[in-house]
Structure formats: C-alpha cells, structure tokens
Amino acid sequence: MKTFFLFFRKNRASFLGMMLGSIAGYFYWQYYGIYDGTFGFSSEWWANCIYGLLLGGLIGSFMRK
Amino acid sequence: MNMSNGHSFYFKPWHFLLAIVIFFVLTGVIAEKKVNHIPLSENTNSILTEVDEISLDKEGITFLFFYRKDSELCQKMRHNIEQLDAENLQGIHFYAMDIEGHAEYYYKYNVSGIPNLLIFNGDVETKRVMGVVSAGNLEKIVNKMHH
Numbered sequence: 576m577k578t579f580f581l582f583f584r585k586n587r588a589s590f591l592g593m594m595l596g597s598i599a600g601y602f603y604w605q606y607y608g609i610y611d612g613t614f615g616f617s618s619e620w621w622a623n624c625i626y627g628l629l630l631g632g633l634i635g636s637f638m639r640k
Numbered sequence: 641m642n643m644s645n646g647h648s649f650y651f652k653p654w655h656f657l658l659a660i661v662i663f664f665v666l667t668g669v670i671a672e673k674k675v676n677h678i679p680l681s682e683n684t685n686s687i688l689t690e691v692d693e694i695s696l697d698k699e700g701i702t703f704l705f706f707y708r709k710d711s712e713l714c715q716k717m718r719h720n721i722e723q724l725d726a727e728n729l730q731g732i733h734f735y736a737m738d739i740e741g742h743a744e745y746y747y748k749y750n751v752s753g754i755p756n757l758l759i760f761n762g763d764v765e766t767k768r769v770m771g772v773v774s775a776g777n778l779e780k781i782v783n784k785m786h787h
Contacts, residue, residue, distance in 0.1 A: 581648055589651040609780060612717070612771030613753075615671025619774070622667055629663065633656035 589635040596631015600624040675772055681718035687726055688718065688736040694745060697733060701785050702760040705736040706751050716772055717755040723775035728782060759785065 583590060600608075604623035616622035688705055696702050705721060707714035721734070739746050739754060749758060749765070757769035759781070769781065 585648040586651050589656075609777050610767055610769045610773070612769065612773035612777075614771070615667040615669075617771075618777050625663060626660070629656050629660045632651060633653055633660070636651045636653045636656060 586636075588638045589632045592631035592633070592635020592638070593628045594631070596627040596629070596634070597624045598627070599631065600627020603627065675713070675716060678716040678772070679719055680712065680715040681722060683718075686718075686722050686736075687724060687729060688721060688734045691735045691737055692742065694735070694737070696760055696763040698762045700731055700733055700762070702733045702735065704749075704758040704760065705734070706739050706746070706749075706754050706756045706758070707736060708739055708754055711754060713772055714755040717757070720773065720775045720778055721757070724778055724782060728779070728786075732782065732785065761785070 600623040601620060604618075604620045608620070608623040609618055612618045694704065703721075705718065707718060718736070737745060739751070745751075751758075753770065755770075755772065757773075758765055759767040759769070766785075767781070769778075773781075
C-alpha cells in the first residue's frame with residue numbers, strides 16, 4: 576500500500592495531467608470528435624478520452640520535479 | 641517497480657509517446673476490421689431522399705449526404721444513417737446527392753472528401769460529419785440538433 580502511495584505521489588503531475596486530459600478529451604468529443612469519422616474510432620468518446628489521458632499524462636510528465 | 645531504497649518508478653515522456661503510437665496503431669487496425677463488418681446500404685426504404693438540386697428549408701433542419709455510388713465507405717455510412725429511428729427524425733429532412741453528376745455542389749459546399757454529411761439549420765451549415773460515424777453517434781447528433 577505504501578509502495579503504491581509513493582508511486583502516486585512521485586507521479587502526481589502525470590496523474591493530474593491524465594485526469595484533466597481525459598476530461599478534456601471527453602469535452603473535445605462532445606463538440607468536435609463526435610462528427611469526425613475519418614480515422615479509427617475518432618468519433619468514439621472513449622478513444623478521445625484515452626488520447627486526452629495520454630496527452631495529459633505526457634504534459635504532466637514534463638512537469639515532474 | 642522497484643521501490644526499495646527510495647527508488648521509484650517515474651512516468652517519463654517517452655512512455656506516453658510510445659503509448660500514443662501503440663494506441664494509434666491499435667485503434668487503426670481494429671477500426672478497419674470494424675468498418676469492414678458494416679454492411680452496405682441496400683437503398684430500400686431509405687430515409688434519404690435522392691436529390692439533383694439542393695433547396696434548403698429555411699426553417700427546418702436538413703441533413704445532406706454527399707456520396708459516390710461506387711464507394712464502399714459511402715454505402716457503409718449510408719447504412720448507418722438508415723439505422724436512425726424514423727420517429728426521432730420529425731422535422732428533419734434527409735437528402736442524398738451523388739457527387740459524380742453534381743460536381744458544382746461539391747465545390748459550392750467545399751466538400752473535401754466523401755462520405756460527407758452536412759447539417760443545416762435553415763440554410764446555414766452548422767456541422768459537418770466526415771467519414772464513417774457509428775449509428776449510435778448519429779443518434780446523438782440528431783438529438784443534439786433537436787435541442
């Protein structure tokens with residue numbers, strides 16, 4: 576348990592980025608993504624959330640101390 | 641994950657970049673298989689009305705579907721459109737135009753590719769659906785237009 580707590584604490588910027596990114600991905604899907612069927616699952620809410628999660632995590636990983 | 645002596649696993653940027661690339665490739669491969677399973681439209685009892693000219697209802701909502709007869713993707717998108725529940729489509733006009741014989745509309749509406757579904761509120765274009773979108777998402781789009 577302590578190990579996981581330490582893991583989350585050390586990567587809190589990435590996790591925060593992932594959380595905000597997935598929320599942003601959902602809103603992106605609501606207003607834009609749902610109309611775009613040009614690529615694999617680009618119009619599916621979960622795909623947009625996962626892209627948002629990964630991009631948010633990427634940004635968060637740059638902000639790690 | 642080695643957590644002893646203060647060592648911890650950190651997410652690094654390349655982890656996420658690799659995950660993005662893998663996810664991109666995976667979804668591309670799976671989506672292609674999924675699209676292959678969409679049947680082609682049979683063009684019977686279709687909610688889409690074939691038109692040769694476009695005359696928009698200034699007060700209604702119009703869905704204008706640009707396609708090409710010999711395009712499988714267009715036939716698959718047409719199939720998805722035809723899955724829409726007709727009862728939810730009150731007040732919405734659904735038109736289809738084969739772009740082969742009507743290139744002038746292709747340029748007039750700046751259609752960059754097909755299949756393409758233009759959504760008009762009156763005579764003003766509000767949204768544009770490009771590519772093949774699932775029937776479920778089309779239902780959500782229709783419900784959005786109603787509200």
